[in-house]
Amino acid sequence: MIYKKKEFLVDNIKTSVLAKKYATPLYCYSFKKLKQNILNFKKNFKSIKPMICFSVKSNPNKTLLSEIGKLGLGADVVSIGELMRSLKSGIKPNKIVFSGVGKTSNEIEYAVRKKILLINAESKSEILEIERIAKKNNRKVNIGIRLNPNTDAKTLSKISTGKKENKFGVNEKVFLDLVNYSKNSQNLKLKCISVHIGSQILDIDPYKKMLKVLEKIIEKSRYQFQFVDLGGGMGINYNNSKKRLSLKKYSILIKKFLKKQKCQIIFEPGRSIIGNSGILISKVIYIKESSKKDFVILDAAMNDFMRPALYNATHRIIPVKMSIKKSKKRYEFVGPICESTDKFAIFKNFQKLKEKDLVIILDVGAYGMSLSSNYNLRPKVTELLIKNSKIRIIGKRQKLKDLI
Numbered sequence: 001m002i003y004k005k006k007e008f009l010v011d012n013i014k015t016s017v018l019a020k021k022y023a024t025p026l027y028c029y030s031f032k033k034l035k036q037n038i039l040n041f042k043k044n045f046k047s048i049k050p051m052i053c054f055s056v057k058s059n060p061n062k063t064l065l066s067e068i069g070k071l072g073l074g075a076d077v078v079s080i081g082e083l084m085r086s087l088k089s090g091i092k093p094n095k096i097v098f099s100g101v102g103k104t105s106n107e108i109e110y111a112v113r114k115k116i117l118l119i120n121a122e123s124k125s126e127i128l129e130i131e132r133i134a135k136k137n138n139r140k141v142n143i144g145i146r147l148n149p150n151t152d153a154k155t156l157s158k159i160s161t162g163k164k165e166n167k168f169g170v171n172e173k174v175f176l177d178l179v180n181y182s183k184n185s186q187n188l189k190l191k192c193i194s195v196h197i198g199s200q201i202l203d204i205d206p207y208k209k210m211l212k213v214l215e216k217i218i219e220k221s222r223y224q225f226q227f228v229d230l231g232g233g234m235g236i237n238y239n240n241s242k243k244r245l246s247l248k249k250y251s252i253l254i255k256k257f258l259k260k261q262k263c264q265i266i267f268e269p270g271r272s273i274i275g276n277s278g279i280l281i282s283k284v285i286y287i288k289e290s291s292k293k294d295f296v297i298l299d300a301a302m303n304d305f306m307r308p309a310l311y312n313a314t315h316r317i318i319p320v321k322m323s324i325k326k327s328k329k330r331y332e333f334v335g336p337i338c339e340s341t342d343k344f345a346i347f348k349n350f351q352k353l354k355e356k357d358l359v360i361i362l363d364v365g366a367y368g369m370s371l372s373s374n375y376n377l378r379p380k381v382t383e384l385l386i387k388n389s390k391i392r393i394i395g396k397r398q399k400l401k402d403l404i
Ligand SMILES: *Cc1c(COP(=O)(O)O)cnc(C)c1O
Pocket: 055, 057, 058, 076, 099, 100, 196, 198, 199, 200, 231, 232, 233, 234, 268, 269, 270, 271, 272, 366
């Protein structure tokens, strides 16, 4: 994905051509980038041979899931819908883990029948429910227990999950009680300790602390876990800043950790696999002048891409065609929805735009389409995949008539 002759291309295809042919707003993914991310992830963690379960909630597109499955990844799911879709996309049950604080009996029953690798339980009540269902089905079910390590992930507060005030996992005392309970159960097979401290983590320290907590608690439990599931959360570079998470360094820390614990590592990455492989192409509807800045009103809105409104996340926005003129403007990019939070970003020095110009919001592959909605009765948009210079529609734009 680069500019060539002043126009932004996705794997050699002009984004203006895509916009014209498929209309805007338009999500577009690069297979090349996706594959590169997966190979890079595998390469960095090569020495610890982890099992990599793609976090389906970051992007549940059927075609993407099946491509990700073909590239060797399993799935981390958080609902029966995601579980069914992962299976349908060809991901084998023995590569699927099920996370989440509120799995219903129905969801647990389905997971038990499909014999997935692990149900990662997050409370005593859930463990009792899994046990009840396992017993009813005359089965011994593989479970993990999610620990809340009380570790600050140093990320946006709204995507932090590993502090004691967060709803996720159980604290150390409950964890140890649940280990004792589970190992004596006829219908549970305790296999895993799991954690996931948050998302978009760029600092290695939280992971370091998390591993220390894990080490201590595994020792205390005196239980041999077959798996240690470290979750996901690896951050990506959204803003051209220098701060980056080194997967290599993380891998070295884990390698050390594994010297004491003989177990298999599981990862549940979402964003770091799919985040930078997707863009959102959008057209300027109006430019509205105001005293301190001009509003660029796009045809994409918070219903299409919610991260800025939901988490105050900032994403780069770039023009499809670079201007040769020097004039710069102060622009606030907003959508047409009747909410003040329906804004994407402010830039002080953006090239001068005209109405009908095209722009691109970058790095929207994760938590982009998956968080989209029909708010304001806006149809969900088209998704394209560019693979080997071929364009494929992998998500159809909803028809207005189906909404009304
Ligand atoms: C969301 C989530 C992930 C994925 O997080 P990323 O930041 O996208 O890597 C992994 N595990 C669990 C339990 C999650 O809730």
